Amino acid sequence: MAKGKRYGLRTTVAIMVSAVVILVLLVLYIIFRNQIIPQTRHALEDKAITIARTIALMPMISEGLKAGNNKEIQAYTSKITRRNDIMFVVVIDMNSIRYSHADPSFVGYPFAGGGQELALAGHESISEGAGPLGTSLRGFVPVYDGRGHQLGAVIAGLSLDRVERLVRLNEWTIIAILLSGAFLGAGGAFILADRIKKMIFGMEPVDISKLLQERSAMLESIREGIIAVDQEARTTIINAEAQRLLKESGITGSLINRMIADFWPELQLERILASGEGNQDQELELGGISLLISSLPVRVNGEIVGAIITFRDKTELAVLAERLSGISVYADALRAGAHEFMNKLHVIMGMTHMGLYDDLQQYILGTVGNYQKEIGSITKQIKDPVMAGFILGKLSRARETGIELLLTEDSYLPESSDPHVIHELITITGNLLDNALDSLEVSCEHGKKKRIELAFHYKDNHLTCEVSDNGPGIPVALQEQIFVQGFSTKGEHRGIGLYLFSKSVDKLQGQLHVTAADNVGTTFIVHVPYGGKDEYSE
Structure with missing residues (x-):
């Protein structure tokens, strides 16, 4: 079945509104046609009766009928006819003899139009009739003397053609209006x-x-x-995820059309709507849930008409960041291991080509032994498998860059009872090691052995x-600035690692100390609460 033609919004609205207007006007026309036009005819009938009534009350009319004097009556009615723009005024006696007429030659002759019976019987009446002057609308009024005796009647006539002309004129006026x-x-x-x-x-409605x-x-x-709010900070949109997070924080019920300050005053949206300056990645607590929030004003044609708030559970973001961090660590470890393995394969290939099979055997045995010794030592001291794998990756990277990374013999790290803590500890350790590796790679004295020591000491939770490290150290003047986000002496788009390091220390409610001076190396010491799964201590 073919679809009907689809009209645009402009055409549809115009047609519908025009149709309504035309329908209303048609109803008005019917009302006017049935009420105003008949009222025009009634007004003309009243005019005829009023003129006839006025003439019937004149003394000269009753006196003239008594005396049989038609001259004065004829003169007076002729004047009335001209001044009131009517067709005729006829005065008759009780025998229907005319005492006046628009045509004087009809005076003295019986009234021929008919319809005077009611008037001669003492009643006013309106009727249409044909006479010598044509068809007319006539008003009949009886005439009495001072004693109440009826002497005759007065007939005032309006041309019926003129009446119809006035009715049609009014009708066309209504139509024009x-x-x-329309x-x-x-x-x-x-x-x-x-x-x-x-x-x-x-846009069209379909769009x-x-x-x-x-x-x-x-x-x-x-x-x-x-969450979207209008310019009065009243909520207009709340999506399902926002409702879920608000419900978890203890905020329930219908929130649409409510002032957001009633259930979340910490957002301070009134200030944002007034100033037009938003907030990005603001951390707020709501009902025990830590949320990361961005609040931005909404502008239409340069005017602020509301604001949009986006937020997410910071715990979920932290888990995602930890997963990404773990993937990055494993990728680094694999890359370094692959590079180191390729170097060893090149050695094996060269010794094979030269036929040094005995030396090759000793090399392989030594390599396997060192690798097993390294892995065994780390897994013996570092009980947490995630941290152990992380340190192995860092050892491979250090060897790749020609830097000696040592895990002290007295180090011990039990497996954590809280996975969240070990992820934060990886952030702490990783950023410190990366910072030390970068420092030694670019600025260590020529010929000086590059060395980094890592130590873990666990006791009483x-x-x-x-x-x-034995690098160039950190000037005392810069030691307060190195933990500021974006600050770096290594160029632009740096200064993130030590900032994240300090944030992780704060999350674990730990303490940190820095010992550094020009050209004497740097030592970072971090103390954090740590719950291990075993009771071993130094």
């Missing part, structure tokens, strides 16, 4: 439709419906909580991590 209203209504409809089209950015469905699907599929 209604047509003007044209004005249609013009207003097109202007309104164009205005609505501009207000919705030229708006599709956009709304897409927006709803997008809002509900996003893993971040989203307390862990001390120490990283020291």
Whole structure:
């Protein structure tokens, strides 16, 4: 089945509004046709009766009928006829003899139009009739003397053709007014439709419906909580993830059309709406849940009309970051191991080509022995498998760059009872080792052996991590700035590692100490609470 023609919003609105206007005007026309036009005829009938009634009350009319004097009556009625623009005024006696007429030659003759019976019987009446002057609308009024005796009647006549002309004139006036209203209504409809089209950015209803469905699907599929507010900080949109996080924090019930300050005043959206300056990655606590929040104003044509708040559980972000950090560590370890393995393969290939099989055997035995010794030593001292794998990767990278990385013989790290702690500890250790490796790679004195020592000391649920190197050290003037995000002496887009290191120490409620001076190396010491799975201590 073929689809019907689809009209645009502008055309649809214009047609619908015009149709409503035309329908209203048709109803008005029917009302006017049935009420105002009959009222025009009634007004003319009243005019005829009023003129006849006025003439019937004149003394000269009753005296003239008594005396049989028609001259004065004829002169007076002729004057009345001209001044009131009527067809005729006829005065008759009780025998229907005319005492006046528009044509004087009819005076003295019986009234021929008929319909005077009610008037001669003492009753006023209105009727249509044909006479010598044509068809007319006539008003009949009886005439009495001072004693109440009826002497005759007065007939005032209006041309029926003129009555019909006035009725048609009123009808066309009504039609003209209604047509003007129709044209004005249609013009207003097109202007309104164009205005609505501009207000919705030229989009059609189908496009708006599709956009709304897409927006709803997008809002509900996003893993971040989203809240939109208007310029009065009243909530207008809350997606499913936002409702979930708010519910977990203890905020329940319908939140739409509520002032956001009533249930989340810490956002301070009133300030953002007033200043137009948003907040990025702000950390706030809500009902015991740590959230990472961004609040940005919404502008339309340069004016602030509301704000958008996006937020996510910081714990989820931390887990994701830890996974990425772990992947990065494993990738580094594999890369360093592969590089080291390729170097050993090159040695084996060369010794094979030269036929040095006995030396090759001793080399392989020594390599395997050193590798097993290294792995055995680390796994014996570092009980946490994640940390052990991490340190092995760092050892491979250090050898690759010609730097000696040593794990002290008295080091011991039990497996953590809290996986979150070991991930933070990897961040701490990794950033310290990376910082030491970078420092030794670029600035150690020529010919000086590059050396880094790593130590873990565990006792009574307390862990001390120490990283020291024999690099150029850190000037005393810079030691307070090295933990500031973005500060670095190594160029732009650096200064992140030690900042993350300090944040991890704070998360574990630990303490850190830095011992450094120009050209004497650097030592970082970190003390953190650490719950191990066994009770071994030094």
